[in-house]
Amino acid sequence: MNNPFENALVQLDKAAKIMNLDKNIHETLKYPDRVLMVSVPVQMDNGETKVFSGFRSQYNNALGPYKGGIRYHQNVSLDEVKALSFWMMVKCATVNIPMGGGKGGIIVNSKELSESELERMSRVYIQKIWRNIGSQIDVPAPDMYTTPKIMGWMLNEFEKLLGHADPGAITGKAIADGGSAGRETATAQGGVYVVRELAKKLGLKPAETTVAVQGMGNVGGFMAKILRGDGYKIVAMSDSKGGVYSENLNLEALFKHKEETGSVQNLEGTQNVTNAELLELPVDILVPAAMENQITKDNVNKIKAKVIVEMANGPTTPEADEILKQNGVVVVPDVLANAGGVATSYFEWVQNVKNEKWTEVEVFAKLEPLMIKAFDEVWETKEKYSIDLRTAAFVKAIERVASKMKH
Numbered sequence: 001m002n003n004p005f006e007n008a009l010v011q012l013d014k015a016a017k018i019m020n021l022d023k024n025i026h027e028t029l030k031y032p033d034r035v036l037m038v039s040v041p042v043q044m045d046n047g048e049t050k051v052f053s054g055f056r057s058q059y060n061n062a063l064g065p066y067k068g069g070i071r072y073h074q075n076v077s078l079d080e081v082k083a084l085s086f087w088m089m090v091k092c093a094t095v096n097i098p099m100g101g102g103k104g105g106i107i108v109n110s111k112e113l114s115e116s117e118l119e120r121m122s123r124v125y126i127q128k129i130w131r132n133i134g135s136q137i138d139v140p141a142p143d144m145y146t147t148p149k150i151m152g153w154m155l156n157e158f159e160k161l162l163g164h165a166d167p168g169a170i171t172g173k174a175i176a177d178g179g180s181a182g183r184e185t186a187t188a189q190g191g192v193y194v195v196r197e198l199a200k201k202l203g204l205k206p207a208e209t210t211v212a213v214q215g216m217g218n219v220g221g222f223m224a225k226i227l228r229g230d231g232y233k234i235v236a237m238s239d240s241k242g243g244v245y246s247e248n249l250n251l252e253a254l255f256k257h258k259e260e261t262g263s264v265q266n267l268e269g270t271q272n273v274t275n276a277e278l279l280e281l282p283v284d285i286l287v288p289a290a291m292e293n294q295i296t297k298d299n300v301n302k303i304k305a306k307v308i309v310e311m312a313n314g315p316t317t318p319e320a321d322e323i324l325k326q327n328g329v330v331v332v333p334d335v336l337a338n339a340g341g342v343a344t345s346y347f348e349w350v351q352n353v354k355n356e357k358w359t360e361v362e363v364f365a366k367l368e369p370l371m372i373k374a375f376d377e378v379w380e381t382k383e384k385y386s387i388d389l390r391t392a393a394f395v396k397a398i399e400r401v402a403s404k405m406k407h
Contacts, residue, residue: 004083004292007318012086015394018385025402032059032082038128040106042121045114052108054125057085058138059101062404065136066102067092067342069143069172070125070154076105087313088342091335093397095374097346102138104129110145122150126157133158135168135353141345142172152177168352171345180348182363188222189364190340191311193371194332195227195285198307201379202330206231210283212245212305213237214275215290216258219311219338223287224251232285236278237264240290243278244270279303288315295320303329310334325388333390335397336378343370 009030016026040052055078058066068088081103089101106125110118132138142151155170155177162169173179182189199206211232213220216239224234228251236245237254241263244254249270257267265272279286279294279302286305288294292314295303300320308324309332310316316324316331324331347363350356358366382392 003079004314005079005086007314008083008086010318011390011394012398014391015398018387018391019395019399021398021402022406025405028405029060029398029401032057032085033061034058034132035078035082036129036132037078038125040121040124040128042117042124044117052106052121054104054106054128055081056104056129056132056138056140057081057102058132059085059103060089060401061100061138062401063089063093063100064098065100065134066138067099067141067345068102068104069141070104070106070146071143072106072108072110072145074107074109076107081105084313087335089401090394090397091339091342092346093400094335094378094393095339095343095370096377096400097343097370099139099342099346099349102140103143104140105143118150119153122153123157126154127161130158130161133169134162135166135349139168139345139349140170141342146172148172148174148177148179151179168349171348171352173348178348178352180344180351180363181358182360182367183344183348184218185222185226186344186363186367187219187311187338187341188226190343190367190371191219191223191287191309191337192226192230193340193368194337194375195232195309196230197372197375197379198309198330198332202307204284204307207233209233209285210235211285211287212278212281212283213287213289214243214278214294215239215288215312216264217289220287220289221255223289223311235283236273236281238273238275238278238290239264240275241265242275243273245273245278245281246270281305285309288312291315293317295324297323300324301327303327306330308332309337311338313338321388321390331388331390333393335393336374336389339374340367340371343367 036056038054040054084103092099151173167178282304285307289311295316297319300323307330381396
């Protein structure tokens with residue numbers, strides 16, 4: 001199994017070499033500032049206590065409070081949480097928001113818990129880490145298998161322990177709990193702003209550009225709809241069970257079929273494809289918006305897309321990355337492409353801390369220039385050093401973090 005934290009350090013070393021990073025800062029950046037490992041004892045509905053393992057990695061706060069999600073998944077590990085917190089540092093710095101990198105998780109299959117067990121687990125986790133979080137310290141958010149409702153429980157528990165309100169301590173909340181308008185579509189919307197800028201650089205005309213999207217959650221689903229609205233030709237989509245392909249894919253029919261049958265497959269007038277096959281379709285733009293490690297050394301040479309826009313976190317392995325570069329494929333990295341999500345989490349934090357409430361229109365009016373500027377800076381860095389966009393994003397981000405660490 002490739003170790004995600006080792007992958008992260010390979011990326012750090014690569015960027016450090018190109019930018020000639022101060023070796024003391026380079027050495028410091030190989031380690032998170034602090035990692036909390038906690039036991040989370042939960043009284044189950046049958047009266048027995050079950051103990052889960054929880055983590056919170058606080059990687060670097062040179063630019064601002066640690067920021068990053070909490071995931072509930074049976075594969076959560078210390079190395080994964082450390083790697084994700086490192087990538088959050090890079091992501092926040094790439095889009096130049098004043099936040100650092102953090103990430104947390106609990107080793108659990110949350111589907112096996114009742115709602116009341118889930119709530120007790122979420123509250124006990126906060127009881128274990130509350131002295132190390134807060135709107136000016138570390139701001140958690142949702143991630144895999146955590147929801148706005150869970151964030152509401154966590155904030156409620158945190159404020160009880162703190163003894164006063166601190167609504168900016170946790171983001172990704174429901175609107176009623178102080179969440180931000182536009183959060184649901186923000187990641188996809190940010191990705192679309194990036195695609196629009198990239199299309200200008202590469203001279204792509206939407207009406208002549210075909211797109212395959214892997215994943216139909218908030219990110220993939222909204223991304224397909226917004227791109228289609230821009231005139232792009234969406235020809236393939238998939239969910240966790242598999243996908244469909246058609247030169248004339250009808251998105252309305254597809255989403256309706258998915259709602260009625262629970263799957264996108266077997267839609268009339270389309271060809272069924274597996275998730276693996278979807279990645280290898282002859283399209284112009286491929287959007288992996290599902291799980292990590294989808295494009296690997298084993299399938300990379302079958303990829304026919306000219307552009308990959310990473311809307312999932314870590315869908316391309318480092319080995320595959322090198323081969324894509326040799327094959328002339330443009331990869332827009334996750335730390336840039338899907339940063340609309342964390343940018344909007346930051347906007348939620350600002351609204352909470354300043355006691356303001358912005359409309360969705362106001363949120364996107366702030367998100368668009370932020371994403372365009374980040375894209376332009378990464379593109380400029382790519383040109384300056386003649387490197388790929390991922391390495392350019394890392395160089396740009398680490399420059400920002402390093403310049404703060406010097407002061």
